[in-house]
Amino acid sequence: MEGYTEKIRQIAKRLFEEKRIDIFIGYEKGTNPFFPRPTLISDPQEVEKLIWNSNCGLNLCTYLTGRKERIGIVATGCVSRSIVNHIIENQIKREKIYIVGIPCKGIIDYRKVLRRIEGKEVLRIEEEGESFKVICDGFEERFKKEDFLQENCLSCTHPNPVIYDELVADPVTPRSERPVYKDVEEIEKKSPKEKRSYIEQAIEGCIRCYACRNVCPHCYCPTCFIDEKIPYFGKSIDFVDTLTFHIIRAMHLAGRCTDCGSCERVCPMGIPIRIFVKKLNKDAFELFSWQSGMSLEKGQLLSTYRRDDYDDFI
Amino acid sequence: MNPYLPYPARIERIIVETDDRNIRTYRLSFLYPEHEKKFQFLPGQFAEISVPGRGEVPIGIASSPTEKGYLLFTVNKAGYVTSYLHNMKEGDIIGIRGPLGRPYPWERMEGRNILIVGGGFAFTTLRSSIVYMLENRRKFGKITVVYGARRPGLLLYKKEIFEWEKRSDIDMHITVDATDDPDWKYNVGLVPNIVEEKIKSAENTIALVCGPPVMIRFTRPVLEKIGFSPEDIFLSLEMRMKCGIGMCGRCNIGHKFVCKDGPVFSLAELNELPPEY
Amino acid sequence: MRFVLKDDFLKKLREISKNYKVFVPVKKDYFHLFQELKDDILPDFSFFNTKLSPKSILFPQSERMFEYSLDKDDPDAYILKEAKKDFSPQIIVGIRPCDAHAFQIVKQNFDTPEYKDPWWTKRYSLTTFIGLACNSPRSSCFCLKVGGGPFSEKGLDAIMYDLGEGFLIKDITDKGRDFLDKIGGDEAKKEHLEKAEKLKKEAEEKIKVDLKIEDLLKRPVLSVFESDIWNSVSFPCITCGICTFLCPTCWCFDIQDEVYGKRGDRIRNWDSCMFPIFTLHASGYNPRGEKFRRVRQRFMHKLKYYPERYKKGIQCSGCGRCIMYCPTNMDIRRIINMLAEEKRNESISSLSCKD
Numbered sequence: 021m022e023g024y025t026e027k028i029r030q031i032a033k034r035l036f037e038e039k040r041i042d043i044f045i046g047y048e049k050g051t052n053p054f055f056p057r058p059t060l061i062s063d064p065q066e067v068e069k070l071i072w073n074s075n076c077g078l079n080l081c082t083y084l085t086g087r088k089e090r091i092g093i094v095a096t097g098c099v100s101r102s103i104v105n106h107i108i109e110n111q112i113k114r115e116k117i118y119i120v121g122i123p124c125k126g127i128i129d130y131r132k133v134l135r136r137i138e139g140k141e142v143l144r145i146e147e148e149g150e151s152f153k154v155i156c157d158g159f160e161e162r163f164k165k166e167d168f169l170q171e172n173c174l175s176c177t178h179p180n181p182v183i184y185d186e187l188v189a190d191p192v193t194p195r196s197e198r199p200v201y202k203d204v205e206e207i208e209k210k211s212p213k214e215k216r217s218y219i220e221q222a223i224e225g226c227i228r229c230y231a232c233r234n235v236c237p238h239c240y241c242p243t244c245f246i247d248e249k250i251p252y253f254g255k256s257i258d259f260v261d262t263l264t265f266h267i268i269r270a271m272h273l274a275g276r277c278t279d280c281g282s283c284e285r286v287c288p289m290g291i292p293i294r295i296f297v298k299k300l301n302k303d304a305f306e307l308f309s310w311q312s313g314m315s316l317e318k319g320q321l322l323s324t325y326r327r328d329d330y331d332d333f334i
Numbered sequence: 335m336n337p338y339l340p341y342p343a344r345i346e347r348i349i350v351e352t353d354d355r356n357i358r359t360y361r362l363s364f365l366y367p368e369h370e371k372k373f374q375f376l377p378g379q380f381a382e383i384s385v386p387g388r389g390e391v392p393i394g395i396a397s398s399p400t401e402k403g404y405l406l407f408t409v410n411k412a413g414y415v416t417s418y419l420h421n422m423k424e425g426d427i428i429g430i431r432g433p434l435g436r437p438y439p440w441e442r443m444e445g446r447n448i449l450i451v452g453g454g455f456a457f458t459t460l461r462s463s464i465v466y467m468l469e470n471r472r473k474f475g476k477i478t479v480v481y482g483a484r485r486p487g488l489l490l491y492k493k494e495i496f497e498w499e500k501r502s503d504i505d506m507h508i509t510v511d512a513t514d515d516p517d518w519k520y521n522v523g524l525v526p527n528i529v530e531e532k533i534k535s536a537e538n539t540i541a542l543v544c545g546p547p548v549m550i551r552f553t554r555p556v557l558e559k560i561g562f563s564p565e566d567i568f569l570s571l572e573m574r575m576k577c578g579i580g581m582c583g584r585c586n587i588g589h590k591f592v593c594k595d596g597p598v599f600s601l602a603e604l605n606e607l608p609p610e611y
Numbered sequence: 612m613r614f615v616l617k618d619d620f621l622k623k624l625r626e627i628s629k630n631y632k633v634f635v636p637v638k639k640d641y642f643h644l645f646q647e648l649k650d651d652i653l654p655d656f657s658f659f660n661t662k663l664s665p666k667s668i669l670f671p672q673s674e675r676m677f678e679y680s681l682d683k684d685d686p687d688a689y690i691l692k693e694a695k696k697d698f699s700p701q702i703i704v705g706i707r708p709c710d711a712h713a714f715q716i717v718k719q720n721f722d723t724p725e726y727k728d729p730w731w732t733k734r735y736s737l738t739t740f741i742g743l744a745c746n747s748p749r750s751s752c753f754c755l756k757v758g759g760g761p762f763s764e765k766g767l768d769a770i771m772y773d774l775g776e777g778f779l780i781k782d783i784t785d786k787g788r789d790f791l792d793k794i795g796g797d798e799a800k801k802e803h804l805e806k807a808e809k810l811k812k813e814a815e816e817k818i819k820v821d822l823k824i825e826d827l828l829k830r831p832v833l834s835v836f837e838s839d840i841w842n843s844v845s846f847p848c849i850t851c852g853i854c855t856f857l858c859p860t861c862w863c864f865d866i867q868d869e870v871y872g873k874r875g876d877r878i879r880n881w882d883s884c885m886f887p888i889f890t891l892h893a894s895g896y897n898p899r900g901e902k903f904r905r906v907r908q909r910f911m912h913k914l915k916y917y918p919e920r921y922k923k924g925i926q927c928s929g930c931g932r933c934i935m936y937c938p939t940n941m942d943i944r945r946i947i948n949m950l951a952e953e954k955r956n957e958s959i960s961s962l963s964c965k966d
Contacts, residue, residue, distance in 0.1 A: 050940030051751075057940040058847040078938065082849065131641070139641040141659065141749050157747070227663075227672065230886070231851035231938060247888050249414040255867055255880050256673035286938035288662070288853050290640070337726045338676055338866075342690045365690075386679045386689045387875045389868050391893075413893030427689040573898075574890050576866045579726040582882070583863035584889060588832060589916035594725070608836040608911070611898050 024072040027188035036064035042089035046070045053145040054130040077127040079282040081237035096124035098280035100181035101313025121184030123192045126173040172281035175200040201302040225289035232283035270296035275304040275321035340384040340429025341369035353487030359408045377462035381432030382578045388415045392575045396458040398465035408458045447475035453545030482509035482525040526552040536561035544570045564601035615796035616777040632701035664859035669734045682873040702739040709930040711766035712759040713859030719921045739786040742767040751931030756822040761814040772807040823951035845906035847939035852883035854933035
């Protein structure tokens with residue numbers, strides 16, 4: 021994704037000079053090559069801080085919740101769909117945001133890289149076209165990006181933003197036109213006992229840090245269900261309590277999740293968090309032909325009633 | 335001795351204090367006499383009332399150490415634990431963990447005049463203080479009390495405060511913010527205004543102030559105008575607590591814990607701490 | 612000082628594990644975690660540091676404190692009883708000096724003159740800490756700058772130096788000497804000691820970051836509290852619990868009652884000052900409802916409140932886990948230096964208390 025950084029800086033500077041925005045939300049270089057720091061700038065002098073690379077994997081739409089200023093924001097396909105959801109759900113007004121669209125070529129999965137280099141500490145990452153080089157203390161290796169993309173990027177159907185005010189580059193070709201649910205189908209094929217065993221192993225390491233919930237833009241409830249006292253949900257790391265949290269959260273995201281992969285990216289323990297919501301999104305697609313965050317005109321799937329809704333289960 | 339283990343206690347009596355029935359006083363007695371002996375406290379301290387199955391809440395001790403054989407706790411129905419507590423009956427068993435916290439500065443208060451300013455249902459530890467002082471009357475100088483609530487039905491310990499009002503060894507000013515009761519024979523006015531009206535001198539006086547944040551905010555300048563210095567004004571603060579012994583890290587203001595270094599703080603101490611409470 | 616070849620060390624360790632609980636670092640996927648040594652577990656001592664700190668060995672994430680019956684027909688109903696616990700002696704082998712230093716920091720909180728946490732202090736007295744000095748600190752490590760070091764002995768009963776083919780082990784306390792007796796090994800030779808010295812120098816030189824902690828400790832608390840940087844510095848934070856749960860010096864916890872039909876437990880769970888409801892009052896008032904207040908609280912507690920209360924330096928042992936795992940790259944080193952270098956008129960007298 022070369023040249024994107026320069027373009028973003030130019031656009032941001034112009035927007036400030038035209039007084040089109042009050043603040044601009046993007047990424048700046050931090051101290052961890054896999055996690056560039058989200059940043060908010062309000063001064064055109066600061067636009068030189070903005071960067072874009074293949075590790076910018078957090079859904080910046082989280083930072084829009086509750087803000088009242090005029091905001092410029094960088095958004096890839098999945099992030100723009102989250103913004104659509106935010107607008108439909110009245111969390112932000114369309115006129116208040118200026119979306120700088122990023123045609124995304126995929127985000128690097130740092131866990132795949134670390135597995136490959138056996139846990140060495142990565143000091144720097146240099147990208148060049150379709151490849152990137154990891155630089156460690158006394159060790160360097162160049163890899164093809166294609167081999168190390170995040171799971172959600174490998175099945176991405178909308179790399180280009182669905183709403184935007186300006187694009188930084190030409191649109192890219194999606195990997196597939198139709199959503200792909202191979203990982204969900206594999207689990208659906210298992211027997212109940214195997215499913216249980218798979219889920220037990222998947223959830224095992226969860227430390228209830230709630231990073232997945234907090235980074236997700238669609239989790240903006242003032243009081244999350246897990247923090248309520250009536251009914252009281254267990255707050256320990258007991259398997260059933262943890263599973264309850266993940267499953268109920270998935271139910272709340274059904275038909276809204278845009279598969280940005282932020283939840284899996286931020287999880288410190290490597291839990292495959294997306295799998296439950298992905299299953300519900302598959303159901304939404306197969307039963308209602310629904311894909312989240314595609315249009316500003318329609319209401320949300322589970323809060324809109326249509327006469328021809330599927331009701332064979334009644 | 336496990337500081338997290340409560341002493342079991344029985345609810346002997348429940349008195350509904352206010353006309354909206356949201357505040358009840360619980361009279362508790364220890365199940366085991368050795369626990370009562372261990373529970374030595376001074377007015378200003380609090381205890382964690384433990385309701386098995388729901389949780390714990392920090393409540394100021396409303397009875398004075400001079401009242402033997404029982405403890406009084408006045409509890410407002412505010413949330414998860416207190417709602418359940420309000421549905422419990424006489425004879426039920428709960429737990430008391432304490433005494434916790436730093437009491438009012440009784441050593442400093444001996445030989446001084448005392449001004450007590452209380453508002454609403456924060457008057458509980460002040461009741462404890464007044465009973466304690468009246469039982470040890472000679473140790474203190476002039477005792478003045480200003481206590482107010484929004485309306486007469488919300489005053490606590492009505493029988494006792496009207497008794498105290500009649501006494502000559504204590505200057506009791508009862509007030510309400512407003513009332514339409516034609517038989518109301520006491521003051522009408524906000525607590526800070528009554529303080530300004532009735533208190534003329536800060537000489538040799540220590541002030542104990544306990545009430546909702548808005549009352550404290552408006553009483554402070556009045557006291558400072560009368561001449562109280564920040565070392566002589568003591569506040570009793572509230573915070574969300576869990577362990578009550580300064581370990582869970584929840585109730586801190588700056589480097590002090592409200593449960594362990596407080597809840598009583600002098601205004602001079604609070605001025606040194608970050609204003610985050 | 613003894614020298615033991617790695618294979619012999621492992622053999623002796625397995626023998627010891629028959630009578631004691633031994634915790635060792637184990638490789639899982641591309642990272643490491645502490646686990647109890649069993650026959651099917653293979654320890655791996657060539658690691659940077661474990662992902663989760665060993666604080667859960669003394670301070671489990673979920674711990675049952677008491678149990679009680681809610682059955683009205685039970686004469687003991689509603690009376691809390693202490694839950695049974697396994698207090699057998701345990702040895703943590705391969706703990707890094709930063710994590711051992713962290714236990715000393717946490718001890719200030721759980722072991723006070725007025726109150727002692729019964730479970731943490733008991734486990735602490737039953738634990739032997741056998742440290743493993745760091746030959747190659749990571750770029751996120753800064754133990755040397757906060758009163759520790761890659762070869763520091765703070766909080767350790769014995770320390771091991773990885774010389775390649777074997778470990779050079781130095782005993783520090785009686786508990787360490789006990790462990791050394793069980794391990795055996797040969798008397799250390801001069802070349803072993805010289806190699807360890809060389810490794811120590813190389814490791815310490817790797818930690819190059821310039822941290823202005825002394826300058827920050829000198830600044831008045833209220834002035835740092837009122838700093839202008841908090842709003843901008845707190846923007847990326849998503850107020851999850853990753854930093855607090857992975858940090859070996861964080862200790863905040865929550866107490867909850869959980870009921871199962873006619874019986875209940877009072878349990879203690881890790882909690883985080885970053886969570887929005889951490890300080891929520893029953894009345895609905897929350898002194899730290901806004902994000903920047905919680906972010907400010909975390910750093911003020913680590914860098915100003917803890918030093919002011921215990922006078923033992925900052926509440927950080929420089930392990931760098933928060934820097935490595937924070938998904939939005941909140942970096943404590945950056946914040947320390949930003950606060951230390953901030954130019955303010957420091958002759959501000961005390962501010963009045965406002966709501």
